[in-house]
Amino acid sequence: SNQQYTIDLTGTDPVTVERRWEIYPNNYTRVIAPNTTVLIEQNVHDHFYFRGGANKYGGLEVNYLSTNSSHTFYQDYNDTIAGPAVYNIYGNQRLNINGSGIRFLDDVTINFNSTNNTFTNYIQTYAAEHGNFTVNANLPVEIRHYGNNATYTSINWPADALVKFHSGRTQYVSDSLTGSGGCDTPIELYAHTTGSQATINMPATATYDLDYVYLKDMNATGGGSFTVSNGLDLGNNSGWTLAALDPGTFYWV
Numbered sequence: 001s002n003q004q005y006t007i008d009l010t011g012t013d014p015v016t017v018e019r020r021w022e023i024y025p026n027n028y029t030r031v032i033a034p035n036t037t038v039l040i041e042q043n044v045h046d047h048f049y050f051r052g053g054a055n056k057y058g059g060l061e062v063n064y065l066s067t068n069s070s071h072t073f074y075q076d077y078n079d080t081i082a083g084p085a086v087y088n089i090y091g092n093q094r095l096n097i098n099g100s101g102i103r104f105l106d107d108v109t110i111n112f113n114s115t116n117n118t119f120t121n122y123i124q125t126y127a128a129e130h131g132n133f134t135v136n137a138n139l140p141v142e143i144r145h146y147g148n149n150a151t152y153t154s155i156n157w158p159a160d161a162l163v164k165f166h167s168g169r170t171q172y173v174s175d176s177l178t179g180s181g182g183c184d185t186p187i188e189l190y191a192h193t194t195g196s197q198a199t200i201n202m203p204a205t206a207t208y209d210l211d212y213v214y215l216k217d218m219n220a221t222g223g224g225s226f227t228v229s230n231g232l233d234l235g236n237n238s239g240w241t242l243a244a245l246d247p248g249t250f251y252w253v
Contacts, residue, residue, distance in 0.1 A: 009033040013058065018042040023053030023208065025077055034082060045069045052079035059083030059106075067091030070119065073131040078102055084109070087123075093117055095123040101149065104129040112137040120162075125150070132175075137161065144192070145171050154178065160185035165198035167191040172201045172222075181212030182247075186232075191217035197236060201225070215240060 004154060014037040023029055031052065037059035041047055045068050050060065060081050064073055070092040071232060077103025087095055087110045093112060104111055108130050112121045117139055120236035124144035125133075135143055143157060143231055146166040164201040177200070180230055181187040187210075191198035197217050203223035210228040220226040220239030231242030 002008040003028060005029045007031045007033075009036040012036055014061070015038040016041065018052075019044065019046060020049045023055070024051065025054040028244075029053060031057075033057045033227045035060060037083065041065065045071065047071045049075040050075045050079075051077050052168045054101075056080040056082060060085040060088065062087045062089075064089045064091075064093045067115070068238060070094070072241065074097055075102065076100060080105065082106065087111065089099075089113065092119045092121070094121060097125040097127050100126045103129040104131055104133075105129070106134045107134070110135045112139070112141050124126055130228065132156070135161065146192070149172060157187055159187065162190070164186045164190055164192040165200065167193035167198050169195035169215065170199040170201050172223075173206065174194045176207045176209070177202065177226075177234065179211070179213060181230075183212060183230075186212040188216050189213055189215045189218055190234075191228060193217075197238070201217070202228075212245075215242075 016038040016039045019042050034056050035058040038057055039061045043064035043065035045066050052107045054077050063206045067090050075097045079097050080103045082105050084106045085104055085108045092115045110123050114121055115155045120140055120142050122142035123144055126147050128150055132154045133152050137158045140160045142162045142166045148169045150171050152173045154176040159181045179187045197219040199219040201222035204223035206224040208227050212230045215229045215237045216234035217236045224240055225241055227241045230245050233242055
């Protein structure tokens with residue numbers, strides 16, 4: 001029917017659902033929830049969904065508790081998340097933020113907690129806007145920044161991360177870029193298509209704390225210094241300032 005439906009969540013915080021929050025965008029359904037956090041939490045072996053109908057929400061918290069099998073949390077459509085978005089991902093689970101018009105106006109924090117070192121968790125985001133974007137992981141993780149002209153306040157990567165930026169697209173970071181790898185747990189920063197550069201744009205006022213980062217097919221623009229300690233140039237990079245890898249000290253025993 002053409003009847004207008006309104007879901008008014010004013011004064012309700014949080015709203016808790018088990019697996020799916022799905023409201024399809026149309027002219028007849030409206031959600032009023034600018035100060036309401038949606039909490040999605042369940043320990044089931046299945047995909048999870050947040051499809052908010054292109055509305056504005058006060059926050060989002062996802063607790064993906066299953067440690068069996070491999071499933072994905074899907075976030076689609078062009079919602080605005082006004083407050084913090086926190087994703088706690090357990091086991092062999094993945095996170096797809098697919099909506100190219102999604103806007104995170106506050107911090108985005110992804111926490112991977114895995115016990116399976118034969119499976120690599122991943123997060124990929126096509127969202128248009130992010131606040132401070134932080135990924136924490138206890139095992140190797142893949143992070144995909146695939147938005148087109150997407151913005152970030154800051155990005156913070158964990159050690160032992162494979163980070164991919166979409167070739168032919170630009171990501172804009174206003175404040176800082178942080179990633180502390182190690183000699184045996186470097187951060188690998190690549191364009192997603194070999195031989196075709198991806199671009200990070202940062203202003204001259206931006207700050208960097210990058211250590212043990214290996215780069216390939218990455219273009220840096222915007223006036224920032226893009227300084228990397230213990231950096232390794234794997235080819236087709238431009239705009240970076242790489243300090244050579246520490247050769248280390250070896251002893252005969």
